Amino acid sequence: MTESIRIERLNTQRANELKTELVNLLQNTVDHGASVGFLRPLKSELADQFWSHVISGINTYRILLVAFEGNHAIGTVQAELCPKQNGRHRAEVQKLMVLTSHRQRGVARVLMDSIERATRDAGCSLLFLDTVTGKPAEQVYKQLGWTLSGTIPNYAVSPDGEMESTTIFYKLLDDQSQLAA
Numbered sequence: 720m721t722e723s724i725r726i727e728r729l730n731t732q733r734a735n736e737l738k739t740e741l742v743n744l745l746q747n748t749v750d751h752g753a754s755v756g757f758l759r760p761l762k763s764e765l766a767d768q769f770w771s772h773v774i775s776g777i778n779t780y781r782i783l784l785v786a787f788e789g790n791h792a793i794g795t796v797q798a799e800l801c802p803k804q805n806g807r808h809r810a811e812v813q814k815l816m817v818l819t820s821h822r823q824r825g826v827a828r829v830l831m832d833s834i835e836r837a838t839r840d841a842g843c844s845l846l847f848l849d850t851v852t853g854k855p856a857e858q859v860y861k862q863l864g865w866t867l868s869g870t871i872p873n874y875a876v877s878p879d880g881e882m883e884s885t886t887i888f889y890k891l892l893d894d895q896s897q898l899a900a
Contacts, residue, residue, distance in 0.1 A: 721824070725786070726833045730777060734770075741770045744793075754854070754878060781797055784797065786830050794815075794830050796814065812847070812848040847889040848888050849871075850886055852870050870887070
């Protein structure tokens, strides 16, 4: 299945062209229970506002990758690069989403491998992310070589309104001894 997946790093223009598909992807993800910062049912207007915010950062501090099967967006992940002088070596990986119809097919793995390459190319050597404790994504990150840093109780409200803990992961991309800059 993963042979038919194409990953594209979006610029502002391309992201705006795909905004309707991105809105649908976010709604599908939230409406099927993923905790990516929204409650269900997710209204189109709110999803559209989210993507407008994401797109506004593409040219400065955000990397946005989209997985395609044919011409259809089936998944996405992004990284927010740290703008601070002492943190330019790190980025936060955010909003890994795969259409429910395409899960368990390796799409998340391809997206995560691609965001690691893209952030490394941007000069990052440290990535971090958070995910809901006890959900399948936690195992995905462990299988991809991410290191569990810890958990925070009652971190966020689930799409159904329940308090959930979050687990923090990190991944070192390069030898840290090369960072004397």
